[in-house]
Amino acid sequence: MPYAFNRFGKVTVYVKDQEEAKDFWIDKIGFVLKMEQPMGPDFSWIEVGPSDDEFTTLVLYSKEAMEQQKPEAVAHPSILFSTNDIEAAYEKMKQNGVKVEDLLKMPFGTMFSFKGQDGNDYLLREDK
Template sequence: MINKVGKITVYVNDQEQAKDFWLNKMNFVLKFEQPIGPNAAWIEVGPSEDEFTTLVLYSKPLMEKQKPSKVSHPNILFSTTDIESAYEKMKQNGVEVEEMLKMPFGTMFTFKDQDGNEYILREDK
């Protein structure tokens, strides 16, 4: 049946600002980009060229016109093997990060993108 997570849609107010955030602040790579209308594009970014799973940076205003009930807050948890380094790098890149939480089940922190959407980064050991 299902063997991989392929794409995760994140609804963004401005696709160019979102692309800039993920490419320049989070060091992701542009995996695919194609216009889908006069003011929108299908944009996919990922943590590396080799990573299969991508984020689709989809136009929130376009989706609100197509299917308003589908627009919701993303709930995405990313993984890293060096949380301290990732935390410092994000801060240096101007990413809004919250306090690091050291829990019995892992260390993690919340960060926000250009639209204020929240994500979690957790250390995998």
């Protein structure tokens, strides 16, 4: 019998500066702080998400701490976010100073790439 998976819980993104990453995701992208808890003198467990009601979160984990714990785990994941209004999201992110690529209108949907505070690439796609 297969395991009963019913949704994604957390996606970890390894960041150089947790405070800078938290500010980026909250102030520029519009996410909310879901949890922040110290994990020692040098870093915290920080989770952000699209809304208070959303179950799935991004964990903004210290890249330096993970390199010491498990160096092979630090590769950046490919993350695709979803929105119901791609043009509004695109304009808001541009206004907030997020580095965005051109909107791509494809037969299967509209999307664009954007860069996080560490220069990592993300994708936002419209789901209707």
